[in-house]
Amino acid sequence: MSGLLLRNVSTGYLPARPCVRNVDLEVERGRIACLLGPNGAGKTTLLLALAGLLPRFTGDVVVDGLVVESGRPRQAVQSGLVLVPDDRALFRELSAGDNLRLAVADRKRRRGAIDEVLEYFPALEKRMAVAAGRLSGGEQQMLAIGRAILQRPKVLLIDELSMGLAPVIVDDILAALRRLATERGMSVLLVEQHVHLALRTADDAAVLVHGSVALTDSAAALSTEPARIERAYLGAAARVYEPTGVVREHPTVDDR
Template sequence: MTTMECRGLTAGYIRERPCVRDVDLSLAAGEITCLLGPNGAGKTTLLMALSGLVPRDGGEIRVAGHAIGSGRPRETVRAGMVLVPDDRALFRQLSTKQNLQLAVAQRARRRAGVEQILEYFPALEKRLGVPAGRLSGGEQQMLAIGRAILQRPKVLLIDELSTGLAPVIVTEILDVLRALTIDENLSVLLVEQHVHLALGIADRAAILVHGHIVDQDTASAFREDPARVECAYLGVAQP
């Protein structure tokens, strides 16, 4: 089932000078799609436009069939699409537990919600009273994802999950992300610079170059043909 669909999405920071152009992208429930591309390709801008933090210059976005207005982040979250940005956007002075509780709308669900996240990220259990700013990079990423999950998303957007993290921590978080995707029937759009890690966890992949999606396919198809990814990054035809 298609959970999120954008058609002709065009967006940028200066009107008439878009960073992403005419992007068509669909996300299916229970699947991870990795968004690949070189630095400066427009990956973060695309996620910001999808989440409503950057207004669109054109195109449409639908979540579970519901049309999302341009530049309306609150409406986007209410519709079920939540962004984990590359800086994680935690409340650094608040404790780990308080960061999680803020994401739970109803007080009665707060305890159960925190316990659910600790099942996925047990490393956070001993850090519940620690300010988020004093957590390690891996713990902060776990907290950011956990907080997003507590908002009950249909679509989860994650920007540069592995930034500043050791490979073993990245692998651990990706394994949990796969479990969350299945358990919560999520659609996940993951921006990740480590191509092999991303393709190893994803179901589908799209490659963004100079603001355009130049190739889309199953992750397994890209894994079996690495030259296809290299040629897309370099902007040359595959021999």
């Protein structure tokens, strides 16, 4: 299987009390999946586990058919999993250009690689000499994503993409992500609070509620049936119609 595959993944901070339980999820190459859910559902915790920053208690994370070791962030990156965290983790005192240059160890390919980033985010070109901490929120998010793609990810993980950003900036970033997924065959998994923005760009969607997947379907299907998302958020049972036509029932809080 090409792309990202999660099988029965449980994770958290205490093995006896996992925050995320038995998650099955798939993001094929060239596709964007959004992970939705209320605050505290475990979305960020799941991304941290995928990036190796938290251990997995159960289950496998598979990238292009190869299992990624648990709790090994360096190995996760080497496997192709790259995380853009919700705080963007930029070197705020360094210039935007220096933030990008630090992501490319090979000096021979550095200039060309950075030029490719600027093709996706042309707004950064005139801001390369500006300290990252002085950039606007949208520019910082572009810089964080640009730095991530310099690591040649197979799977790009983005936490809270639109936090604090104007909708027009979010639209530009989402358009760039669509290009990245299509042109580079990259799998993208993004956590997003703005449901309609996420569904408008994504191919697939999953709703996480109290650490468990309550609903999965194509983004197109869910965008036309918002009541199903509302039921999942509120904990009512959700009938899930997969793109293949298979009907699946995901247990929610009320059902367990």
